[in-house]
Amino acid sequence: MLAVVNHKGGCGKTTTVTNLGAALSLGSEDRGIKPRKVLIVDLDPRGNVATTFGVDKNALGPTMNGLFQAVIDGSRIDINPFVIPPEQLTRWMRKAWKRQFPDRSRGPPVSHKVDSLSLLPADLDLSGIEIELAMRIGREHRLRIALEGAMEQFDLIIIDTPASLGLLTVNALTAADWLLIPIQAEFYALESMGQLLDTLRKVQSRVNPSLKLLGISMTMVQTGSNLGKMVGDSALRHFGERILRTSIPRSVSIAEAPLSGGPIALTTSPIERHPGSLAYWDLASDVNSRFELA
Amino acid sequence: MLAVVNHKGGCGKTTTVTNLGAALSLGSEDRGIKPRKVLIVDLDPRGNVATTFGVDKNALGPTMNGLFQAVIDGSRIDINPFVIPPEQLTRWMRKAWKRQFPDRSRGPPVSHKVDSLSLLPADLDLSGIEIELAMRIGREHRLRIALEGAMEQFDLIIIDTPASLGLLTVNALTAADWLLIPIQAEFYALESMGQLLDTLRKVQSRVNPSLKLLGISMTMVQTGSNLGKMVGDSALRHFGERILRTSIPRSVSIAEAPLSGGPIALTTSPIERHPGSLAYWDLASDVNSRFELA
Ligand SMILES: Nc1ncnc2c1ncn2[C@@H]1O[C@H](COP(=O)(O)OP(=O)(O)OP(=O)(O)O)[C@@H](O)[C@H]1O
Numbered sequence: 001m002l003a004v005v006n007h008k009g010g011c012g013k014t015t016t017v018t019n020l021g022a023a024l025s026l027g028s029e030d031r032g033i034k035p036r037k038v039l040i041v042d043l044d045p046r047g048n049v050a051t052t053f054g055v056d057k058n059a060l061g062p063t064m065n066g067l068f069q070a071v072i073d074g075s076r077i078d079i080n081p082f083v084i085p086p087e088q089l090t091r092w093m094r095k096a097w098k099r100q101f102p103d104r105s106r107g108p109p110v111s112h113k114v115d116s117l118s119l120l121p122a123d124l125d126l127s128g129i130e131i132e133l134a135m136r137i138g139r140e141h142r143l144r145i146a147l148e149g150a151m152e153q154f155d156l157i158i159i160d161t162p163a164s165l166g167l168l169t170v171n172a173l174t175a176a177d178w179l180l181i182p183i184q185a186e187f188y189a190l191e192s193m194g195q196l197l198d199t200l201r202k203v204q205s206r207v208n209p210s211l212k213l214l215g216i217s218m219t220m221v222q223t224g225s226n227l228g229k230m231v232g233d234s235a236l237r238h239f240g241e242r243i244l245r246t247s248i249p250r251s252v253s254i255a256e257a258p259l260s261g262g263p264i265a266l267t268t269s270p271i272e273r274h275p276g277s278l279a280y281w282d283l284a285s286d287v288n289s290r291f292e293l294a
Numbered sequence: 295m296l297a298v299v300n301h302k303g304g305c306g307k308t309t310t311v312t313n314l315g316a317a318l319s320l321g322s323e324d325r326g327i328k329p330r331k332v333l334i335v336d337l338d339p340r341g342n343v344a345t346t347f348g349v350d351k352n353a354l355g356p357t358m359n360g361l362f363q364a365v366i367d368g369s370r371i372d373i374n375p376f377v378i379p380p381e382q383l384t385r386w387m388r389k390a391w392k393r394q395f396p397d398r399s400r401g402p403p404v405s406h407k408v409d410s411l412s413l414l415p416a417d418l419d420l421s422g423i424e425i426e427l428a429m430r431i432g433r434e435h436r437l438r439i440a441l442e443g444a445m446e447q448f449d450l451i452i453i454d455t456p457a458s459l460g461l462l463t464v465n466a467l468t469a470a471d472w473l474l475i476p477i478q479a480e481f482y483a484l485e486s487m488g489q490l491l492d493t494l495r496k497v498q499s500r501v502n503p504s505l506k507l508l509g510i511s512m513t514m515v516q517t518g519s520n521l522g523k524m525v526g527d528s529a530l531r532h533f534g535e536r537i538l539r540t541s542i543p544r545s546v547s548i549a550e551a552p553l554s555g556g557p558i559a560l561t562t563s564p565i566e567r568h569p570g571s572l573a574y575w576d577l578a579s580d581v582n583s584r585f586e587l588a
Pocket residue numbers: 008009010011012013014015016044048161162163219220221248249250251252254255256301302303304457480481482483
């Protein structure tokens with residue numbers, strides 16, 4: 001289970017989660033990535049993961065909030081009523097594609113689908129959970145208990161988190177085995193890393209000793225900008241080895257991909273002409289090999 | 295008192311607060327903006343406002359957290375021990391400038407200073423406040439009580455908030471008279487506006503009837519991108535009149551300005567050749583005239 005965390009807003013957490021989820025579920029023979037059954041869990045009350053795949057949140061059934069409530073006495077629960085399976089996610093994706101390209105007679109390409117990617121979407125009420133959980137014993141463990149059943153059904157679970165180090169994010173860190181930190185190559189980026197690493201140490205020593213840092217991913221790197229270079233060099237000095245080899249360039253097509261109902265790794269083929277998709281597939285290879293080394 | 299709020303991370307809240315704070319405190323005869331005594335209050339535990347002005351957070355005295363604690367029995371408190379005055383803020387700015395340009399013999403330009411801008415900086419412990427306040431009666435009013443004394447010393451107070459709609463942000467909305475919402479011209483931007491407007495309505499009907507929406511500011515607008523145009527058009531349909539005339543372009547120099555110890559409105563003159571600074575001074579004129587109309 002992988003948690004993608006950074007309390008700096010807008011650094012690319014959701015974009016990283018959706019692209020890694022898509023690439024690691026699809027797999028790629030050339031890159032030695034075997035296909036996996038992947039579940040994305042969205043713990044951000046704003047629910048941007050669902051939007052990335054064209055899901056209309058008003059049409060959702062029982063949601064994440066219900067899942068947290070259900071884990072009252074610590075009993076295992078069945079998460080299936082809360083999960084959007086691959087066939088349904090594919091329907092939403094193809095609908096979004098048709099909305100974006102209304103005058104194309106041929107319909108979305110056959111490849112515009114997911115075979116083994118499911119989504120446990122967020123919902124608005126999640127933001128009330130933090131206050132509600134605050135006073136309960138074992139409050140950090142709710143998500144871990146809720147997802148126990150899911151570990152048997154999926155090969156990989158990836159968790160998106162809100163821009164904060166509150167109880168929702170701590171729940172994700174308590175449930176996860178690995179942590180990935182996206183850092184935007186911008187001015188404020190390194191400043192709050194101290195707080196994040198503090199939280200990581202506290203979670204490791206108090207509630208989840210097996211949590212390990214998978215790595216740090218540099219995102220929105222603008223080539224040729226002194227700022228990008230300065231933040232990149234400084235991050236290298238602080239984190240060295242822990243920085244994943246692939247850095248993600250700033251590219252409008254990465255930001256635009258969700259318009260047609262999916263992350264760029266799915267909507268565009270990873271070739272030289274599409275640096276955004278290529279970068280996320282390279283990142284997926286890095287992550288895949290770090291998983292296999294462990 | 296003006297609160298700058300949007301729970302979408304990375305949409306330009308801190309950049310808007312620091313640039314408006316600088317421009318409205320400096321004033322401009324050509325633009326009909328009279329100088330004001332401005333206090334910026336940073337409610338985001340990551341404390342990016344301090345960094346923008348080159349302040350070393352480890353060197354700070356008693357902080358915001360202490361202020362919240364002090365307001366236990368509702369008595370008025372003196373905020374001065376918690377505030378960095380203009381002379382001190384200027385010293386930090388000039389130090390950051392010297393760090394950025396070590397080989398310039400002449401030192402920072404005379405204009406690299408603030409005369410009437412003060413800062414009440416955030417601190418790490420603020421994130422614990424939300425849990426602590428959760429169970430107290432009148433928990434939304436802490437900041438308003440804490441800042442009562444400040445209203446007499448300053449002409450304008452601008453509050454930066456974290457990327458969430460939790461109790462810290464609700465405290466800002468309860469204390470403020472005006473709300474400014476920056477929206478990044480990107481895919482996820484409009485999605486969570488419903489939640490934000492819901493929170494605004496709840497705060498207006500339950501704890502602060504005098505809170506008014508000053509306007510919506512489009513930030514990081516990339517000219518020539520379909521995404522930018524699509525989000526811009528959609529925002530215009532939803533919000534019409536409430537969108538401020540000036541939109542802020544995406545520009546690396548806006549992101550880089552804090553390297554030399556200040557927001558772009560202070561570090562660069564607002565002329566055609568510097569579109570980032572020009573845009574923030576235009577925004578300050580818009581905001582100034584909306585204040586005066588009320
Ligand atoms: N490499 C990139 N190049 C250009 N734009 C990008 C890139 N990665 C992400 N974006 C855009 O930047 C914005 C922020 O990214 P994203 O929403 O993934 O960050 P986040 O950390 O999840 O934000 P939040 O803190 O709000 O959850 C989005 O509009 C996204 O489309």
